[in-house]
Amino acid sequence: MSEYQVLARKYRPKDFSELLGQDHVWQALSHAINTGRIHHAYLFTGTRGVGKTTIARILAKCLNCETGVTSTPCGVCDTCVSVDSGRFIDLIEIDAASRTKVEDTRDLLENVPYAPTQGRYKVYLIDEVHMLSTHSFNALLKTLEEPPEHVKFILATTDPQKLPITIVSRCLQFVLRPLSQELLHGHLSGILQKEQIAFDETALWQLAQSAKGSVRDALSLTDQAIAFGGGQVQTDTVTQMLGLVDSLDVLALVGDIFVDNRQAVATHIQRMRMQMVDATSMLDKMVDTFHQLALVQILPDVPLDMNDAQKQAFLALAQTIPSDVLQLYYEIASKSRESVRLASTPIQALEMGILRLLAFRPLAINQMTVPVDNLTDDNLTDDNLTDDNLTDDNLTD
Ligand SMILES: [Zn+2]
Structure with missing residues (x-):
């Protein structure tokens, strides 16, 4: 039996046509590639698991595929294969959340001027870029001001508000949208059919809903559901697993x-x-x-x-x-x-x-303590609020 590969990995889109949602992004990128007008820095914003890293990898293939710069990379040449397997040396992925020290960024940026080792372009993917320190931002800014021809930057963040405007203004920005439940449901349904895994509809909707727009979360929840349900995706196990009420x-x-x-x-x-x-x-x-x-x-x-x-x-x-x-x-x-x-x-x-x-519920008119008919001026005169009712004795009780 072959080793089980997690769904998010197995079904990671390999080119723009497989990308789920985000049509506005891949259309713009394809157009830029086909017309040779590729910006030197892209900024992708959006919640987690909507495809930022995936797009960076596809872009790295588009720029470096051995068939030439193309919006439809071949997927079989050495370059494409090594990008897909995460071994492509000219795709430099940095998780800023774990590398915020200025020396780290400096190390990284010092290598920018050098020509790519394997491909035509070096692609730098800096994930969670908002986590960089001020010094790191300054170092990055210098590079973005005068980027060498052979370098493309892809910055990704879940929190664009925290980015210095000087960085943002030098990037072409794309907002990646959370995926709709319907889209996620369709995606999961297609994958489970391909995998020949039995499922029921309600369970899929629950998974799609719990993923909150993230395709990665949808797939890893589905992985869990398969394990939990002994190879099937069923409503009762999913409900139990997610601890949720339908x-x-x-x-x-x-x-x-x-x-x-x-x-x-x-x-x-x-x-x-x-x-x-x-x-x-x-x-x-x-x-x-x-x-x-x-x-x-x-x-x-x-x-x-x-x-x-x-x-x-x-x-x-x-x-x-x-x-x-x-x-x-x-x-x-x-x-x-x-x-x-x-x-x-x-x-x-x-x-x-x-x-x-x-x-706490707003009272219906017939639930008021004083019947509406009695709400006359008589009841509301000052007479009812006489000094007798407001003596100190009454107030000290
Ligand atoms: Zn290729």
Whole structure:
């Protein structure tokens, strides 16, 4: 039996056509390569696992493929093969998060003027570039001001705000977008079919949702799910593995809270205890649910990133809960999430949050303590607020 290779590695895109999402990026890069107008420094920003390193590797192949500079590298020449296997000597990958000392960057940048060893271009990939020290930035800036012909820089960061503007202004910037659940779901489904691994749809949606837009996370979660499920990807094992409650269950809980069905809410709480639900991710999901519901109500044109069954359930619930109640629910859920770290156990914070959602609700007009009909001027005159009622005796009691 051949050695198992993790999915993220096995299915790392080898050229632009395999890149998931990010069409705007590969189209611009292909065009630049095909027209010979390649910028000397690119800055890729975006959350983790959306393809920054992958794009850098593809670009290194495009520039160095033995068939010539091309947007469609051959994938079989020595250069392409060695880039794919991470052995290409002229692709210099630096993780700035682990190399922030100025000497490190200086070492690296001192070698920039030298011609490439193997290929046409040296490609420097500096990941998490915002982590460099000020001195390192200055050293980098000097190089970016007068880059040698044979060098291309790819800077990547999850936190572009922390980059000096002098660096940013010398780069061509691309924002890599988080991938939609639908795209991730389709990707996972295709891979599992190729791998001949059985799966069910709900499990895939759960994985796609938990990956939060990162294709790498989606694949490594799927790897875990396969191991956890004994070679299959099934809903119950995925639910257990992720310690999550299905978003349809969250919707059911919210619905039961809203109609004040305390028996049903009690059942939800018992089940969460039994399943050892992760309180923080449950509260995350509740906050997220209130956000999505409010969005559906107020701005229905903003597309929802979810599957059809979820969409229908959301739309139905959004029609029943008034928008001011949703705002209140959102506040309560956010506060409860914050209180997790202060509570003696996370589950306590979660349950108190649910109890608060039940306890605090805008009163309907017929629930007011003073009947509306009696809210006449008579009841609200100063007569009721006589000095008798406000004596010191009453106040000291
Ligand atoms: Zn090649």
